[in-house]
Amino acid sequence: MDDFDCDVLIVGGGPTGVTLASLLAGRGISVIVAEKETGIFPLPRAAHIDHEGMRILQEAGAAEAVMAASRHTSRYEFRNANGKVLLCFDGADRIGPGGWPVANMIHQPSVEAALRASLAERAPDALRRGWEMVGFAQDIEGVTACFATPQGECSVRARWLVGADGARSPVRKACAIAFEDLGFEEPWLVVDVLVDDPSRLPAANLQICDPARPTTCVLMGEGRHRWEFMILPGESAEAISTPASVERLLTPWNVAGAVRIERTAVYTFRARIAEQWRKERVLLAGDAAHQTPPFAGQGLCSGLRDAANLAWKLAESVKGGADATLLDTYQPERAPNLRATIDMAIMMGRMVCTTSRVGAVVRDAKLGLARMLGKLPDAPPAYPPLATGAIMSGASAAGSYFPQAIASNGARLDDVLGPDMALISRSALAEEPLAPYADVLREWLDSHRADAVLIRPDRYVFGAGDAYELKQQWHTALRAA
The missing domain is CATH 3.40.30 (Glutaredoxin)
Incomplete structure (x- = not known):
């Protein structure tokens, strides 16, 4: 392998990076995954993987383990403040074109553990924990990256580098790649709970389109549930996150004694796409390349699709004799699908996030008329x-x-x-x-x-x-x- 330590160096050991590594290792491509944290983040973040994402995990060797801890519901409902169903997507528990259930509610740390176990079988030494990138330089043949590690500073020489290092991506910043802002930015409080009495919790995934407090309530992996509360103008993240505030927000759901709070966190839901996904021998994937609001449950799924698209193209470029320009098809192929995903999430988000009572009345009337005319969709639109x-x-x-x-x-x-x-x-x-x-x-x-x-x-x-x-x-x- 000449002077290369690996064919592909992946910075970031989250679901996108480890999935990509597993797909590459399954094709005989040598890979190193540099992850700055020493362990898996123990608390849940993403809550959903669709049938296409599960198909990708199938190839990555993790689908059965993920499915064993997933939960399913047939309905995704949008309700107004009075509990009236404005829009309902049915059949989320049916088998989709990917050969797995359409919607799978997951516990992200369990997903990451399954992916890492699969990678360890395919490439035992690929994952390097506690490795933080210091910088990199690329030339016509490859990339040389420097890392601070528990053993001291070291360098890695690779043919290709993939930045799967999250929304704050040091790789993206080092490449001076800007984001295109798609015009959605809303702060929300996320409350994850452990469930002791599931009979007292909703069985469907819900979006409560209440202008007084837009709210999300969804299943997660086995034994868990999630609420998300929009932070209103004039409210501070600190004040709304206090135990007393969280208790007050959960009171209308009547779940006292049925759940235990696992964590609270404030997130700003954004819609952004990196202007470039490839810069010579460096590529971006997952949140490093794009961020989508969570209303369509496509954040993690989009990263998995990136990994699936990149894996075979990198493999063909490394050992299949393909021209390196094959990788130039990555962004043109993925970006339109990603934009459709974000557009759908923004559409859902704006429907949920209406805080004007007059606007909510108009919205409800329009949806009611569409329902009477039989023009409401019963499933999200297909991606292009x-x-x-x-x-x-x-x-x-x-x-x-x-x-x-x-x-x-x-x-x-x-x-x-x-x-x-x-x-x-x-x-x-x-x-x-x-x-x-x-x-x-x-x-x-x-x-x-x-x-x-x-x-x-x-x-x-x-x-x-x-x-x-x-x-x-x-x-x-x-x-x-």
Whole structure:
């Protein structure tokens, strides 16, 4: 490996960084993860992973452990101050296109523990705890980064560096990359509780659109629940966080004796996107590249999607012979999906965060009329397919998300396909290992009038059509991205 200590150096050992490391290690790419903290942050932050995120964790080797501690509910309701349901998304506990339940309420420290355990199996020495980046320099061949470690200062030489180091990202700042502000910034008090009597808590995820105090109430991982209270103009973070204030805020929920407070914290919910996600041999992922308000539950999911998109492209660039410009498709592919995610979260947030009573009356009337006319959605809008990047432009289904079939014995398709690209043709459907999924795959091919489909490693469709042409175009795309 010449003078390189690893192929990919990841700064930040949170869910995005460790997922990326595990996906890379599963492809035979050497990786080091530098994490400044010595242990997992013990308190929950993210509360939700969707079916696509779970599919990514499946490849990362952590899905079963995460699922075992997750909770599920079928409904996500937006209610007004009087308890009337303004909008309801149903079916969150059904199996989504990713092959896992649509919504999975999680305990983030448990997710991180599962991811680290999987990484330890694939690359035992990859995670370096207590390593804080001091700085880095890059050249045409790679990046050299310096770290303060428990053993003293050291340097790491890598072909690529990925900053997955959070919203305050030292990597992003060192690259002088600015944020585009998308115009949403609201401070909220988060109250996480341990549950002793679940029968006294709501069974659905709730947004209370009360102008007197916009409030969120959602499930989390096993044995936990969360409330979020908007901090109103004139209130201070210190005053609203006192035990007496928290007790007063929880009083209308009648949960005294049913829950114990685990932590309180004040967060400012923001919507921002970094202007650049790649600067030569440095890339950004997760909160270092973007932040989204929590109302759509897509913060952690977006970081996982970044990891899935980056992992196969980095692997192809390191050992697959792909042109390094393949990585230039990362931001153009991910940013439109991310903007749609943020737009949806902002839409939900503005509906919830209305503090004008007149505005709330107008909002409720509009939603009531839409309900009468049958124009209210019963699920969040689908995210847009890839419109550009490493896809076969003009081919049927190019850029769409390929659903994960599940066999009658519960086995999932991705475990058969493996981590690389997959070319599925009609002629192979009767053979093992695809035979258990043949009916579903044949139906998909029929719907797109195709003889074959080439599925990218991140489970987006490169294109559908003739098998030979798809394979030829795939190899061309990797070398001419």
